Amino acid sequence: MTTISDIARLASVGVGTVSRVISGKGSVSEKTRTRVLEVMKELDYRPNGVARSLASRKSNSIGVMVPEFQGRYFGRLIAQVEKFFRAENRHILVASGSGGATGERDAINYLRSWDCDGLILYSTEMSNDEIVCLAEAFPNIALVNRLVEPVRDHCFYIDHVAGGEMAARRLLKAGHGRIACITGPMTKDDARARQSGFEMELTRHGLLDLIKVEGNYTYESGAMCMSKLWENRKWEFTAIFCGNDEMAIGALFKLAELGVRVPDDVSIVGYDNSQLSFHTFPKLTTIMNPVPDIAANAANFIRNTCYEHNIQVKNALKPALVERDSVRDL
Amino acid sequence: MTTISDIARLASVGVGTVSRVISGKGSVSEKTRTRVLEVMKELDYRPNGVARSLASRKSNSIGVMVPEFQGRYFGRLIAQVEKFFRAENRHILVASGSGGATGERDAINYLRSWDCDGLILYSTEMSNDEIVCLAEAFPNIALVNRLVEPVRDHCFYIDHVAGGEMAARRLLKAGHGRIACITGPMTKDDARARQSGFEMELTRHGLLDLIKVEGNYTYESGAMCMSKLWENRKWEFTAIFCGNDEMAIGALFKLAELGVRVPDDVSIVGYDNSQLSFHTFPKLTTIMNPVPDIAANAANFIRNTCYEHNIQVKNALKPALVERDSVRDL
DNA sequence: GTGAAAGCGCTAACAC
DNA sequence: GTGTTAGCGCTTTCAC
Numbered sequence: 200m201t202t203i204s205d206i207a208r209l210a211s212v213g214v215g216t217v218s219r220v221i222s223g224k225g226s227v228s229e230k231t232r233t234r235v236l237e238v239m240k241e242l243d244y245r246p247n248g249v250a251r252s253l254a255s256r257k258s259n260s261i262g263v264m265v266p267e268f269q270g271r272y273f274g275r276l277i278a279q280v281e282k283f284f285r286a287e288n289r290h291i292l293v294a295s296g297s298g299g300a301t302g303e304r305d306a307i308n309y310l311r312s313w314d315c316d317g318l319i320l321y322s323t324e325m326s327n328d329e330i331v332c333l334a335e336a337f338p339n340i341a342l343v344n345r346l347v348e349p350v351r352d353h354c355f356y357i358d359h360v361a362g363g364e365m366a367a368r369r370l371l372k373a374g375h376g377r378i379a380c381i382t383g384p385m386t387k388d389d390a391r392a393r394q395s396g397f398e399m400e401l402t403r404h405g406l407l408d409l410i411k412v413e414g415n416y417t418y419e420s421g422a423m424c425m426s427k428l429w430e431n432r433k434w435e436f437t438a439i440f441c442g443n444d445e446m447a448i449g450a451l452f453k454l455a456e457l458g459v460r461v462p463d464d465v466s467i468v469g470y471d472n473s474q475l476s477f478h479t480f481p482k483l484t485t486i487m488n489p490v491p492d493i494a495a496n497a498a499n500f501i502r503n504t505c506y507e508h509n510i511q512v513k514n515a516l517k518p519a520l521v522e523r524d525s526v527r528d529l
Numbered sequence: 530m531t532t533i534s535d536i537a538r539l540a541s542v543g544v545g546t547v548s549r550v551i552s553g554k555g556s557v558s559e560k561t562r563t564r565v566l567e568v569m570k571e572l573d574y575r576p577n578g579v580a581r582s583l584a585s586r587k588s589n590s591i592g593v594m595v596p597e598f599q600g601r602y603f604g605r606l607i608a609q610v611e612k613f614f615r616a617e618n619r620h621i622l623v624a625s626g627s628g629g630a631t632g633e634r635d636a637i638n639y640l641r642s643w644d645c646d647g648l649i650l651y652s653t654e655m656s657n658d659e660i661v662c663l664a665e666a667f668p669n670i671a672l673v674n675r676l677v678e679p680v681r682d683h684c685f686y687i688d689h690v691a692g693g694e695m696a697a698r699r700l701l702k703a704g705h706g707r708i709a710c711i712t713g714p715m716t717k718d719d720a721r722a723r724q725s726g727f728e729m730e731l732t733r734h735g736l737l738d739l740i741k742v743e744g745n746y747t748y749e750s751g752a753m754c755m756s757k758l759w760e761n762r763k764w765e766f767t768a769i770f771c772g773n774d775e776m777a778i779g780a781l782f783k784l785a786e787l788g789v790r791v792p793d794d795v796s797i798v799g800y801d802n803s804q805l806s807f808h809t810f811p812k813l814t815t816i817m818n819p820v821p822d823i824a825a826n827a828a829n830f831i832r833n834t835c836y837e838h839n840i841q842v843k844n845a846l847k848p849a850l851v852e853r854d855s856v857r858d859l
Numbered sequence: 860g861t862g863a864a865a866g867c868g869c870t871a872a873c874a875c
Numbered sequence: 876g877t878g879t880t881a882g883c884g885c886t887t888t889c890a891c
Contacts, residue, residue, distance in 0.1 A: 202868055213878035217872060224873090228876060243666075248642035249583045252869030253883045258579070268608040278598040281625060290639055295611060295625045309620055312578035416806065448808050455810045471556075478748065478778050478805050480785045532884055544864035555887095558860060580884030583867050835877060 201244045210238040217238050247372040261292040261317040261501055262310030264303065266324075267295050272473070272490065273321070278341065279494030280319060283502070289316075300324040304526055311337065317501035319343060322329055339504045344389075354514055355497045359389050360453070362486045362518040363396025366440050366468045367522055369484065371404055374529035375438040375466060379452060380411035381424040383442030393470060397440055410434050414446045420450025429457060437465060437529065444469040444476040444485055451479055451525075462527035472521050481524035492516045530572045538569040552574055553554060582644055590620040591647040591831055592640030594633065596654075597625050603651070608671065609824030610649060619646075619753035630654040634775075641667065647675060648787070669834045671827040684829045684844055687717050692816045693726025694796045696770050699814065699850055701734055701780075704859035705768040705796060707816065711754040711780060713772030720746070720772050723800060727770055740764050745774045751779025756836035759787060767859065774806040774815055776801040781809055781855075792857035802851050811854035813828040823848045 203221075207214045212231055219225040220235045227235075252258040262393075263280055265273040273475075279523055281291050295312055297302030303325050312317055315337035322330065327347045333465055334340050334350045370378060380397065383390025390425045401409065412427050416422035421441065428439070441447035447469030454461055461467055469485035476483035493516055502508040533551075537544045542561055549555040549842055550565045557565075563849045568574075582588040584763055595603040611621050624640055626633030633654050640648055648670035652660065656675045664680045700708060710727065713720025723736050724741075731739065742757050744750035751771060758769070771777035777799030784791055791797055799806055799815035806813035823846055832838040 200868095203870095207878095214869080215871080215879075216877055219877085222870080226876060231876080245638060245642055247583075247644065248639070249579055249588070249644050250883090251870075253577075253579045253583050254868075254870040255886090256870095258882065267602040267604075268611065272595075274599040274604050278625065278627075281627075285627075289542055290624065294620065295608065296607075296616075297611075307576060309578070314577065314579045369863080376873050452808070454809055475805060475808050478782070478809070480782055480810065485837065530884095533886095534884080539863095544885080545864095546860085547861060549861090552886080556860060561860080576886050578868090582884075583869085583883090583887040584887080586867065586886095855884080 200247075201242045201389065203246070206235065206238050206244055209242070209411040210235045217255035218467065229419065256314070258314040258316055259288075260284075260292050260315055261505070262292045262307075262311070262315035263317065264294050264296050264306045264318065264320045264323060266303075266308060267297055268293075269310070272471075273311070274489045276321065276494050278409070279464075280498050281339045281489050283498040287502075287506070289506075292302070292343065296322065296324065296491045298327075300326070304329075309332070317341070317505040319346075319497050319501060339501065341500045342422045343493055343497050344386075350367065351514065353500070355493050355512075356515060356516045357389070357488060357493065358517050359392035360396035360399070362470065362509055363393040363398075364400040365396075365518065365520045366393075366470065366508075367397045367401070367404075369468060369526060370438050370440065370521075371406075372528075373438070373466065373526055376406060377434065377436045377438075378406070378409050379428050379436040380409060381414050381421060381428070381441045381446050382411055383413075383441060383446075384415050385413055393442055402510055410436065414442065416443050416445060418445045418449040418452075421446030423449075425450035425453035429459075437528070439465060439467050441469050443466065443484060444471045444473040447483055447485070447525075448475055451483070462525050466526040468526060476521075478522070478523075485521050486519045487519045489516045489518055530577075531572045532725060533574075533576070535572065536565065536574055537569050540565045556675060564732060574737065586644070588644040588646055589618075590623065590643070590645055591835070592622045592623050592637075592643070592645035592647060593634045594624050594626050594640060594648065594650045594652065595609040596633075597627055598623075600819070602801075605649065605820045606824050609821050610828050613828040614827065617832075617836070618811055619836075626652065626654065630656070630659075636657075637663070646810070647671070647835040649827050651675075654821045656660070669831065671830045673823055673827050676718075681706045681844065685823050685830070685842075686845060687719070687818060687823065688845045688847050689722035690726035690729070693723040693728070694730040695848065695850045696723075696800065697728075697730035697734075698794065698817055699737075699798060699852075699856060700768050700770065701730070702858075703727060703768070703796065703827050706736060707764065707766045707768075708736070708739050708764040709764075709769045709774050711744050711751060711769060711771045712741055712760070712822075713743075713776075714745050715743055723772055740766065743771065746773050746775060747781040748782075751776030752783040753779075755780035755783035759783070759789075768856070769797050771797065771799050774801045774813060775802040777808055777813055777815070777855075778805055781813070785806055791853050798856060806851075806853070809855075814853045814856045815851050817849045817851045819846045 207217045234281045296306045296308035319341045321343045331349045346354045346356045382394045412424040414424045472485045472487035476485045496512045497512040500512050537547045559598045624636035626636045649671045651673045661679045676684045677687045712724045742754040744754045799813045801813045802817035806815045829840040
């Protein structure tokens with residue numbers, strides 16, 4: 200392996216000089232600079248990042264922790280964050296917190312042990328207290344898709360109440376008055392927020408009753424809830440709001456089996472704008488998670504705290520309605 | 530930040546001893562060991578991975594390069610690889626080669642600069658020559674989803690010819706005799722292999738002519754090719770083989786618009802077993818990419834070369850048919 | 860079983 | 876402008 204002193208020796212300069220041409224900091228005469236560069240090229244020299252990081256106490260890399268690598272959502276998040284940092288020649292370290300709080304803790308420890316300058320965390324399992332502790336010990340931290348009150352400046356989250364309201368407004372606008380809901384698991388903050396935004400908006404328009412079934416965000420549960428809704432429907436609904444797209448697609452599938460046409464017989468609004476929602480028939484009207492916004496704001500927050508930027512950031516990001524073909528105007 | 534010498538001082542031992550209890554190598558008396566462990570816990574000591582890596586010339590982490598983070602495929606690959614290494618307390622570094630050969634080179638250089646013990650690469654843009662060069666300079670390398678002849682031991686790829694044959698056999702078994710194809714881009718090795726396997730199997734059964742249109746693997750192109758096929762169909766086909774699921778779903782969508790029923794009027798076989806294929810109506814019969822196999826074999830290859838394992842690995846992995854609802858038996 | 864000391868490849872401070 | 880040198884936090888001999 201070629202090291203900096205090999206280069207220094209062959210170029211007949213000191214290691215300090217080589218270091219200066221590598222980093223571009225400090226001044227080097229054009230002549231020496233060229234010579235050093237030549238030797239570097241010739242030997243295919245690649246500065247050792249580990250040593251640089253250790254010596255400078257700065258790794259120029261930021262750690263990203265996601266619950267898992269699968270799923271379109273996390274991929275998009277990672278991709279977006281990476282784009283930002285790659286643009287300024289920094290890198291990201293990715294770790295998955297697969298499997299509960301312990302996994303997440305491990306992943307974070309790993310990231311910290313590699314001297315990440317900053318951390319972007321999508322933690323679903325760790326407790327609020329633990330996160331507050333972490334943020335005290337290591338302030339260069341951005342929390343994604345989660346609001347932890349004591350450290351709200353570090354949080355970049357979606358205003359799901361607003362999202363629920365948007366869904367409701369769309370259905371109201373189309374003239375639907377009898378609406379069913381397939382909600383996400385009520386143990387989850389985001390599921391509750393979506394639903395409460397939805398119901399609040401309905402209430403504001405004088406629509407006080409609706410029927411709902413609780414699912415668990417999976418395709419299967421969507422189909423099952425749909426069956427339930429359909430079997431004992433003394434209550435004739437014309438539209439369904441689903442807590443996420445997967446369940447909406449499960450419902451869509453069940454409806455197709457039942458011979459019910461969407462949107463002719465019943466309208467559906469999903470939530471998440473997942474890739475799937477674009478590939479169904481009919482294409483799903485849904486609420487878009489502003490992943491790029493979240494990623495951008497979290498990344499900028501880290502750039503501010505770690506790399507002396509001074510960019511305005513927004514913590515609560517608004518979702519948006521994506522109009523497609525699953526809602527029919529009455 | 531707590532360092533190893535802080536621990537040594539507080540536990541009244543030398544740094545060497547602390548190092549031994551951290552690594553578990555060498556012998557330490559039970560008494561000292563306990564004391565050191567206590568101090569470590571008390572100070573929330575986290576060994577610095579960067580320093581360890583530099584000192585030991587071994588990072589216990591392996592680099593993974595994928596073309597992009599989005600898409601189900603890469604997520605699954607990364608997740609699988611990570612599972613293997615996490616199980617033995619090692620970690621993965623992920624980088625995306627977004628944007629052509631340069632991006633891939635950058636990503637690989639980055640991974641190497643961090644002293645990765647081994648590399649698992651999903652390169653789509655770099656030339657064979659360049660890969661051979663790389664493999665000479667750095668032999669701890671596994672190539673995923675690609676066959677580069679001179680270094681075939683390092684390659685873990687799918688036998689797409691076999692996949693094409695499977696698709697053909699399924700359709701043949703159902704009694705289809707007039708078949709249309711929406712192929713992937715013929716510039717791509719895998720698209721050609723899929724198609725040639727398909728055609729070879731047909732030929733073996735005496736079916737010599739078929740109609741085909743070339744797509745580019747996207748949803749949109751699937752829909753467009755389907756239109757083309759449908760418009761000027763002097764040729765009455767009863768089945769379609771698509772080069773991947775995305776195009777198959779595009780075709781499905783177009784067919785639904787056209788009022789053509791699947792599989793009643795026409796059968797479809799896709800390729801890839803993407804998540805999407807499970808969420809369509811009807812569910813898509815398709816060919817499964819053995820991602821877990823690929824990941825496992827590539828990971829084991831690296832474990833053999835980097836970490837003294839001795840596991841049997843297979844280079845050419847066979848896909849499999851996934852039977853669902855888009856093929857009708859005539 | 861344990862401590863001291865010499866690096867790992869680099870940066871940064873300091874002399875010149 | 877440039878070379879020298881002292882670390883960065885750790886592992887790994889090598890004595891004891």
